[in-house]
Amino acid sequence: MAILDRSASPEEINNVVEAWLDQHWDTEKRCAKGEDSYDEKSWLTKVFEAGFCVPSWPTEYYGLGLSQKQSGIVEKAFAKRKAQGSARDRFHLGAITVFKVGSEELKRAMLPIMLTGPICCLLYSEPNAGSDLAGVRTKAILDGDDFIITGQKIWTSNAQEAEYGMLLTRTDWDVPKHRGITFFLFPMKQDGVEVKPINQITGESEFNEVFITEARVPRAHIIGSLNEGWTSFQTAIAYERLIMGQGITERRGKSKADSEPQLITLARKYEKYDDPTVRQKIAQALAYRELNGLNMKRAKQEIMTNGSSSLMSLGKLAMSRVQHGEAAIATDLLGNAALLDGDDYPDAANINFDAAKAYMNSIGGGTDQIQKNIIAERVLNLPKEPDLDRNVAFRDVKSS
Amino acid sequence: MSQISDEDRQALRDGFARYLDAEAHEEKLRAGIANNRGYDETIWQQMSEMGLLGIAIPEDFGGVGGGAIDVALVMEEVGGKLLPVPFTSTCVVATEMITRFGTDTIKKDLLQKIVAGELTVSIGGTGDFVSLSDDGHSLSAKPSVDGWAMSGQVSFISHAGVADYHLLGLKKDRVQSAYLVKASDAVSAERLSTNDPAQRLFTLNFSDANAIKLEGIDAEGINQVRMRGMAAVAAEQAGATRAIFDITMEYLRTRYQFGRPIGSFQAIKHMAADLLVEVESATSAALAAAKALDAGSPSAPKFISLAAFTCKDAFRTVSAQAIQMHGGIAYTEEHIAHLYWRRARAGLPLFGSSDEHREHYLKSREAA
Numbered sequence: 001m002a003i004l005d006r007s008a009s010p011e012e013i014n015n016v017v018e019a020w021l022d023q024h025w026d027t028e029k030r031c032a033k034g035e036d037s038y039d040e041k042s043w044l045t046k047v048f049e050a051g052f053c054v055p056s057w058p059t060e061y062y063g064l065g066l067s068q069k070q071s072g073i074v075e076k077a078f079a080k081r082k083a084q085g086s087a088r089d090r091f092h093l094g095a096i097t098v099f100k101v102g103s104e105e106l107k108r109a110m111l112p113i114m115l116t117g118p119i120c121c122l123l124y125s126e127p128n129a130g131s132d133l134a135g136v137r138t139k140a141i142l143d144g145d146d147f148i149i150t151g152q153k154i155w156t157s158n159a160q161e162a163e164y165g166m167l168l169t170r171t172d173w174d175v176p177k178h179r180g181i182t183f184f185l186f187p188m189k190q191d192g193v194e195v196k197p198i199n200q201i202t203g204e205s206e207f208n209e210v211f212i213t214e215a216r217v218p219r220a221h222i223i224g225s226l227n228e229g230w231t232s233f234q235t236a237i238a239y240e241r242l243i244m245g246q247g248i249t250e251r252r253g254k255s256k257a258d259s260e261p262q263l264i265t266l267a268r269k270y271e272k273y274d275d276p277t278v279r280q281k282i283a284q285a286l287a288y289r290e291l292n293g294l295n296m297k298r299a300k301q302e303i304m305t306n307g308s309s310s311l312m313s314l315g316k317l318a319m320s321r322v323q324h325g326e327a328a329i330a331t332d333l334l335g336n337a338a339l340l341d342g343d344d345y346p347d348a349a350n351i352n353f354d355a356a357k358a359y360m361n362s363i364g365g366g367t368d369q370i371q372k373n374i375i376a377e378r379v380l381n382l383p384k385e386p387d388l389d390r391n392v393a394f395r396d397v398k399s400s
Numbered sequence: 401m402s403q404i405s406d407e408d409r410q411a412l413r414d415g416f417a418r419y420l421d422a423e424a425h426e427e428k429l430r431a432g433i434a435n436n437r438g439y440d441e442t443i444w445q446q447m448s449e450m451g452l453l454g455i456a457i458p459e460d461f462g463g464v465g466g467g468a469i470d471v472a473l474v475m476e477e478v479g480g481k482l483l484p485v486p487f488t489s490t491c492v493v494a495t496e497m498i499t500r501f502g503t504d505t506i507k508k509d510l511l512q513k514i515v516a517g518e519l520t521v522s523i524g525g526t527g528d529f530v531s532l533s534d535d536g537h538s539l540s541a542k543p544s545v546d547g548w549a550m551s552g553q554v555s556f557i558s559h560a561g562v563a564d565y566h567l568l569g570l571k572k573d574r575v576q577s578a579y580l581v582k583a584s585d586a587v588s589a590e591r592l593s594t595n596d597p598a599q600r601l602f603t604l605n606f607s608d609a610n611a612i613k614l615e616g617i618d619a620e621g622i623n624q625v626r627m628r629g630m631a632a633v634a635a636e637q638a639g640a641t642r643a644i645f646d647i648t649m650e651y652l653r654t655r656y657q658f659g660r661p662i663g664s665f666q667a668i669k670h671m672a673a674d675l676l677v678e679v680e681s682a683t684s685a686a687l688a689a690a691k692a693l694d695a696g697s698p699s700a701p702k703f704i705s706l707a708a709f710t711c712k713d714a715f716r717t718v719s720a721q722a723i724q725m726h727g728g729i730a731y732t733e734e735h736i737a738h739l740y741w742r743r744a745r746a747g748l749p750l751f752g753s754s755d756e757h758r759e760h761y762l763k764s765r766e767a768a
Binding site for chain 2: 259260261264276279280282283284286287290291292294295297298311314317318321369371372373375376377379380381382383384385386
């Protein structure tokens with residue numbers, strides 16, 4: 001089915017993808033040619049069958065076997081026409097994880113469904129398992145060919161839309177915490193799954209609580225192996241942090257490469273751009289953002305030549321300093337005006353929103369403090385701190 | 401643009417790094433500090449053998465025709481070992497000035513000697529190509545039978561005590577001039593006491609010393625020279641930052657207190673992770689600056705400013721925290737950490753302060 005392969009030049013790839021889009025996608029109406037409105041399932045199926053969903057994956061797994069760089073060309077062509085469905089090999093955490101660590105059976109059964117449906121939601125955190133995610137208490141009990149699930153999850157995006165969730169459960173309570181976890185691809189659309197939105201400090205409700213009461217998941221939907229879910233989960237979380245480090249959590253269209261940075265514009269508007277102290281702060285803030293970009297660029301080059309880069313793990317941490325720092329400067333630039341909020345005060349509303357939203361990066365996907373532990377231990381090879389719960393059966397671990 | 405292939409560049413760097421790992425150990429650094437030159441002459445000669453001294457010199461004059469990226473890779477290694485060699489002054493700034501503004505006779509004579517390791521140049525006075533300007537100098541040049549005669553006094557000249565030539569900038573009413581003065585009896589050098597024992601700073605006195613005036617100096621040319629000097633310094637600082645960071649990480653893995661390696665404490669780990677961001681940012685900034693220069697990119701001045709303050713500040717922060725993380729052992733003279741810290745502090749005023757460069761950087765981000 002593949003219409004492109006790794007030997008194709010950048011121009012060839014671009015031409016083939018553009019021609020395909022010309023044939024199938026109506027850029028004006030933002031839907032498939034010949035249709036009146038966007039039907040996600042049928043459009044994604046078309047993209048999937050052409051191999052454009054996951055261009056960097058091998059042909060036997062629904063991709064085109066392209067390099068990361070070549071895949072980027074496919075992605076760009078789709079983005080140019082605002083067509084959905086490409087780059088799922090970069091952003092569909094569920095599909096990526098199943099592809100990387102799922103069994104052959106699971107891949108064959110589920111990847112086509114996952115890649116042509118909404119993205120998976122992440123059923124990781126619990127009220128009592130936040131930074132200490134390996135302390136999950138959601139129960140999975142074997143019953144015939146199914147597991148029966150009971151527990152509560154929190155901080156789940158897209159829980160209403162998602163057809164599947166990546167679920168961390170406890171399957172063995174008599175071994176230390178990391179060894180009794182099983183990772184499932186969990187069907188969301190069933191009785192016993194209740195989704196309740198969370199009101200966030202940003203005023204948004206992107207996240208939900210998910211209450212699971214005796215819901216079922218087939219045994220075949222284990223990602224990886226029974227009781228070895230922690231290992232499979234590492235793949236999923238690594239991709240999540242990678243995506244966050246690229247600043248994907250920021251509002252889109254915030255600043256283009258060549259346009260004047262927002263902080264400068266704001267400083268001019270509030271007549272503080274001549275203040276040398278302000279200028280120093282703005283310059284440093286812009287530098288932190290640009291330096292993170294340069295680090296990530298180096299990371300991508302290293303990944304292309306060596307297959308991996310330790311630099312990648314720094315992106316999310318560095319982005320916290322960027323976002324909190326910029327929000328703090330912007331707040332100071334507004335002065336009294338930052339006290340206001342709401343639609344009548346768009347500058348204040350934006351800045352107050354950004355100040356709150358910055359926590360999305362510095363807490364979400366693992367707090368900065370957890371991220372620093374990870375960098376120190378995995379990148380810098382500093383020794384692990386002794387864990388009090390390391391060799392204790394999970395049922396005997398103290399909890400709040 | 402560099403004339404060196406990617407493979408050759410990597411090989412050159414690897415070879416130099418291997419040599420330095422074997423030869424440029426701490427005893428040599430300290431022995432160099434104790435002698436009048438300030439550095440180990442055998443290392444300079446080896447750099448000549450490896451073709452490194454002519455890395456930025458065109459092939460026509462015996463060099464290898466490398467670009468800013470090649471200089472940067474060499475300087476990262478130089479910085480990593482804290483080599484107090486006169487590389488930036490001789491092989492970058494003087495080399496660029498002579499290549500751009502020297503007559504063919506001067507180029508043939510001086511550049512080939514630089515490649516051969518037979519000649520070093522110290523740089524001082526005022527002007528954008530001078531890394532340590534001395535606004536209080538009393539230099540004056542007047543025409544003489546042999547060309548020009550230099551008189552007066554100037555301070556803050558690195559490595560001037562053993563330099564074969566002095567390249568002096570005189571900037572007055574925005575007009576830049578530059579003179580080459582050969583070491584002779586008409587030039588006397590007096591060493592200044594410095595905070596970094598590896599730094600060699602001198603006051604020079606000239607009494608009607610013969611001088612060659614470089615002709616055809618233009619602002620854009622000088623700016624290119626300045627940017628290349630700055631890129632070299634930034635790379636040196638980035639390399640030094642990484643080296644003292646690595647030394648510190650090794651200590652954190654091996655030093656035990658409370659029955660466990662001190663690197664297992666989160667208070668220390670979090671410092672380390674934060675510092676790694678600075679280390680990598682310095683490397684990225686230095687490389688981006690060198691690449692922008694070689695590409696002739698209009699963004700080169702922006703990346704040069706970014707690298708200037710990022711690398712200075714990273715080196716200062718990381719070397720200072722290195723002492724803190726080591727604890728008492730690094731409060732001793734015999735530990736190497738303070739030598740990195742002193743070098744970081746010695747680098748702060750080179751080609752202007754971090755605050756000045758932040759200001760330049762901000763201007764470069766404004767809408768045109």
